[in-house]
Amino acid sequence: MPSLTRPTRLRTHPPAATDGGAERPVRVSPVSRLLLAWYDREGRRLPWRSGTHHSPADPTDTMSGGPLCRQGGRRATPVSRTAKGPTASEAGFVADPYAILVSEIMLQQTQVDRVIPFYRRWLERFPGWTALAEAPPAEVIRQWSGLGYNRRALMLQGVARAVVRDGVPATEEGWRALKGIGPYTAAAVTLFSTGRRTVPVDTNIRRAGGRLLLGEPFPLPAGDDRLRPALQRLLAGAARPADLVQALFDLASLVCRKTPLCPGCPLRAACPAEPRFRSGGVAVPRRSVPRSNERRHAGKTHPDRIYRGRILRLAGEEEGIALRDLGPRIDPGFVPVRDNAWLKAMVDRLVDDGLLTNHRGRLSLPRTS
Ligand code: SF4
Numbered sequence: 001m002p003s004l005t006r007p008t009r010l011r012t013h014p015p016a017a018t019d020g021g022a023e024r025p026v027r028v029s030p031v032s033r034l035l036l037a038w039y040d041r042e043g044r045r046l047p048w049r050s051g052t053h054h055s056p057a058d059p060t061d062t063m064s065g066g067p068l069c070r071q072g073g074r075r076a077t078p079v080s081r082t083a084k085g086p087t088a089s090e091a092g093f094v095a096d097p098y099a100i101l102v103s104e105i106m107l108q109q110t111q112v113d114r115v116i117p118f119y120r121r122w123l124e125r126f127p128g129w130t131a132l133a134e135a136p137p138a139e140v141i142r143q144w145s146g147l148g149y150n151r152r153a154l155m156l157q158g159v160a161r162a163v164v165r166d167g168v169p170a171t172e173e174g175w176r177a178l179k180g181i182g183p184y185t186a187a188a189v190t191l192f193s194t195g196r197r198t199v200p201v202d203t204n205i206r207r208a209g210g211r212l213l214l215g216e217p218f219p220l221p222a223g224d225d226r227l228r229p230a231l232q233r234l235l236a237g238a239a240r241p242a243d244l245v246q247a248l249f250d251l252a253s254l255v256c257r258k259t260p261l262c263p264g265c266p267l268r269a270a271c272p273a274e275p276r277f278r279s280g281g282v283a284v285p286r287r288s289v290p291r292s293n294e295r296r297h298a299g300k301t302h303p304d305r306i307y308r309g310r311i312l313r314l315a316g317e318e319e320g321i322a323l324r325d326l327g328p329r330i331d332p333g334f335v336p337v338r339d340n341a342w343l344k345a346m347v348d349r350l351v352d353d354g355l356l357t358n359h360r361g362r363l364s365l366p367r368t369s
Contacts, residue, residue: 039247215272
C-alpha cells in the first residue's frame, strides 16, 4: 500500500453545511472515525483538493460561495455563504465549484495520474467560468487534446456558458439541470463545493462503501438503492462529509481494490466484508462491470477514439489539414482502399459532434460554436 504520510492533517473540503443550524452531526460511527483518521495520514494529495491554483481575476469565480448563485434554476439575488457559517476560503478549504467540476469531468473514464497535468494546464489557461465560456472552441479542444473523450471539453464549455448566463447552481438539482451533468457529478460538485451531504455513487464508492456498510464483497449497481441510504446515514454523523467521501475514494483506489488488501486495511476491524474475504470463500469475478462497447475498426490496434484524438491533435497543429493526407498520419498501417470509408466516417462524426470543421476536404478545429 503506498504510504503518503504527511506531518499535518489533510483537511481539504468544507465542513458540513449547517444550513443555519438545521443540519448537524449527530453521531460519529467507527467507520467514519477510522476512515478520516486514515485519510488524514495517508490520503492522496491531489491538486483539486489543495486549491492552490486559483486566480481571483475572473469576476464570476466563486471561491467563497459566489457572487452569482442560483436557486431552483432561477437566477437569485447574490448571496454570501458567510450568512450560514464560515466561507470555504475563510476556513482554508477548497470549495471552488468550477475547479471541482473540471476535475470531475476530467476524471470520467480517465486515471488520476493522467488527469493531473491536464487539470493544472486547464486551470492556468481557463481559470474560471468566464475565461472558459468566452474561449474559442478551437482553443478549448486544443487544451483538452490528449486527454480523450473530447466531447467533454465542449460540454464543459457549455456548462460554463450556462453558469455565466444564469449563475452557479445552488442545489444538486440545479446542477443536474445543466446539459451533460449526470447524477454522480451533480452530487459530487454539490458535496465538495458546499459540504452538503449529497451522495455521489461511482464504481469506487460502490465497491468500498458496499463492502464497508453492507458487507457485500462485490456490490453491483442494482444494489445502489440499498447503498445510498447507508451512505446517507454515514454522512449524517460526519462533521466532514466531503472528506469522508474523498477518503472512500482513496480507500477504494489504494486498499479496497477489486482484489482487496484486507490485511493492511485500516478499516479491517469495522468491515463486515473482511471475514468473508479472509475465509477465502469469496471468488473474485472475472469482470464486475460490463465490457466496454467502444467502436473499433476491423484490424486496427486501437479503438476509434484513439484515432479520433489523433485527428483532432493534427487539426489543432495544422489548420486546414487535407483529409486526403490524414490516413497515414493517424495510422501507420493505413491502407486507402480498405480504410478510407472508416476515416471519412470518423471525420463526419467529429464534425457532427462540433469538434471539427470540414471545408471542402480541409479540416480545422471550430472557431465558433
Ligand atoms: S477490510 Fe477489506 S473489504 Fe473491508 S474495506 Fe478494508 S480492504 Fe475493503
